Amino acid sequence: MPFPATPKSSTPVRDDRLDRELLRLVAAQDSHALEHLYLEYHRRLLQFLSRLSSQRDALEEAINDTFWIVWRKAHEFRGDSRVSTWIMGIAWRCALKALRRNCDSSAELFASSMPAELPVAESFAVEERSEWLAHGLATLPFEQRATLELAYFVGHSCEEIASIMACPVNTVKARMFQARIKLRNLLPKLGGFADAKHLGGRQL
Amino acid sequence: MMDTSSVHRQAWDLIPWIVNDSAPESERQAVQAHLESCADCRQELEFQRQLHAAMAQHSAPDVDARDSWQRLRSRLETAAGPAAAARGARRLPRRAGNGGMSWLIAAMVVQAIGLGALGVAWVSRVSAPASVAGYPAVYRTLSAPQAVVPAATMRVVFAPELTMAQLQAVLADARLQVRAGPNEVGVWTLGPAGDSNRAATDTALRELRASSQVRFAEALPSAP
Known part of the structure; x- marks a missing residue:
């Protein structure tokens, strides 16, 4: 059974040969x-x-710090x-x-990107899919969310x-696993599922 | 040989990397073989595909990258000045014909005009008789005390359209004088026209930054 075509990432893979020359x-x-690379x-x-923070000034600062390095x-x-x-x-x-310069702790860092209130289950029916996906992503710990976005x-x-x-591959796998479990429980309707049973045969 | 649950677990872990098309072919084949007999993993694959598709729908923030680039460029140029002088390193080259760098070229034109005007004034002065009223003597004895000039306090890049008259007005308003420049990337080094102190430097910087004729202004590390 061949895999169906995978939708392309919204940030297409770049030509590494060109990047290396630059x-x-x-x-x-x-x-x-x-300048070209920037x-x-x-x-x-x-x-x-x-997608990880709404602190626009800090993000712009981070990008310029990146290219400074x-x-x-x-x-x-x-x-x-x-x-x-x-x-x-x-x-x-x-x-x-940059984000931590504007927050005293990782908890605040995470809180800064969270919506004020999560939607209740009843409102799912009238919410756009992207909206409740955003809410679901916002409930993930920062590193799990970043892993999923990457x-x-x-x-x-x-x-x-x-x-x-800068972490072991197994840490990435663990973060991805936790993120998937949490989203499956939060967003069952995304996949048309009634619940989040039988996730990989694991105990949730 | 792995048992069924191990194969299932491994396949389940690999699903995201199948979905984002980054898994190697061997892993794709292993997952594909497992999917034929596992409804749970097929269901999970479909869920992750939908999640992947939904996450890809994202409108980009409305930011002009060129504005951000100019801020970084100013930072690099500022850093390149003293560092390059100390190490003899290469500075940021000017980019002829580039729209984003046209202001630098214009700054060089302003510099040329300014140097020309200063040259004319200088030649006029040295050729004028010392006895002519309004022209002080241009010589000084070795024992004469040196005039004390306050040190440079800031680096500034002016707008390309700045005229000499406007430059003089900006400097006069901020009570500043040119100490050096512009250098090859259009950066002027300025110092106070009067007493040098931190408050005066900060006031002058605020005035410069508020001026539409100034693109960049920062205090030198050695500024009081």
Whole structure:
């Protein structure tokens, strides 16, 4: 039974050969190459980061911090990952720093991106799917939500996400598992399910 | 050989990476084989596909990346100034013909006009007889005390359309004088026209940043 066609990620996979050439030029302090790379990645990074926080100023700051580091550290890129993974990893760390500068704790960081109130079950029928999906995602712990966004919104592999988030592959798998379980329980109607039974044969 | 539950668990864990098309072919084949006999995993695959499709629907924030880029560029240029001078490193090159960098080219034109005007004034002064009223003597004895000039306190980039008269007006309003510049990327180094203190520097910076003729202004690390 062949898999049906998978819908493409909203941030299409970039040509790594082009990115590597641009990064080589950036390492030689070519500001034209940096500008090109910046304009290519700005939207992609902002799209991803804006799904994790609504602190727009902090996100813009994080993106510029990211390319400040790219400019200074391009010569240290070892080539053992895609350039997009390397840049996304820097952006992830810069975003955490920028967001935490505006929050005293990770709890506040998470709270800052949560809606004030979750919809009750009865209102699901009248809510748009995207709205209650957003509410469901907002209930996930920050790292679980970021893992899901990196996989489904940006299109990274499990290993790439581990590299981006600087954690073991098993941690990514565990975060993804927890996120899936929680969303299955919160959003059963997304899949047309009455409940969240039989999830991988695991005890919930 | 793995038992049935292990195969099921492994397949279930791999479903997200099948959905986002990042799993290697061997894993795809393993999951595909398992799906034929597992209704739970087929159901989960469908749920994750719908989740993936729903998450892909996202409108991008309305931000002009070029505005953000200009802020980063200013930051890089500012950092490149003293660092490049210290290390002899390469600075950010100017980009001829680039719309985003046209202001730098314009700044160079302003610089050329300014230097030309200063040159004319200088030649006029040195060629004028010392006895002519209004022109002080241009010589000084070795024992004469040196005039004390307050140190530079800030770096500034002006708007490309700035004329010499406007430049002078901006400097006069903020009680500043040119200490150096513009450098090759259009950055001017300014210092106070009068006493140098932190309050005066901060006031001048506020005035400059409020001016539509100023693109960028920041205090030097050594500013009082």
